[in-house]
Amino acid sequence: MKTITVCVNRRLSGRASCAARGSETLAQALENIALSQPNLRIMRLPCMGACEEGPNIKVVGGDFYHGVTLAVLPMILQEVGDG
């Protein structure tokens, strides 16, 4: 089982947050892919501590991706062997 974590923290204060930069769309896209990948789990997490670099996605036991866009998701999926 591979796990990809996605920060979906949203701040209403105006401070940077991953959700404000589109991470919920990224999480939803990964969750849709995971529906057909039984060995892939997507976890939505609160702040990962790198807010200014978001959206942030971390492969558990693997790389930490910053400034993620939909175009980057295939590379992340390739890392976990489901791309």
Ligand code: FES
């Ligand atoms: S809000 Fe995503 S890392 Fe802090």
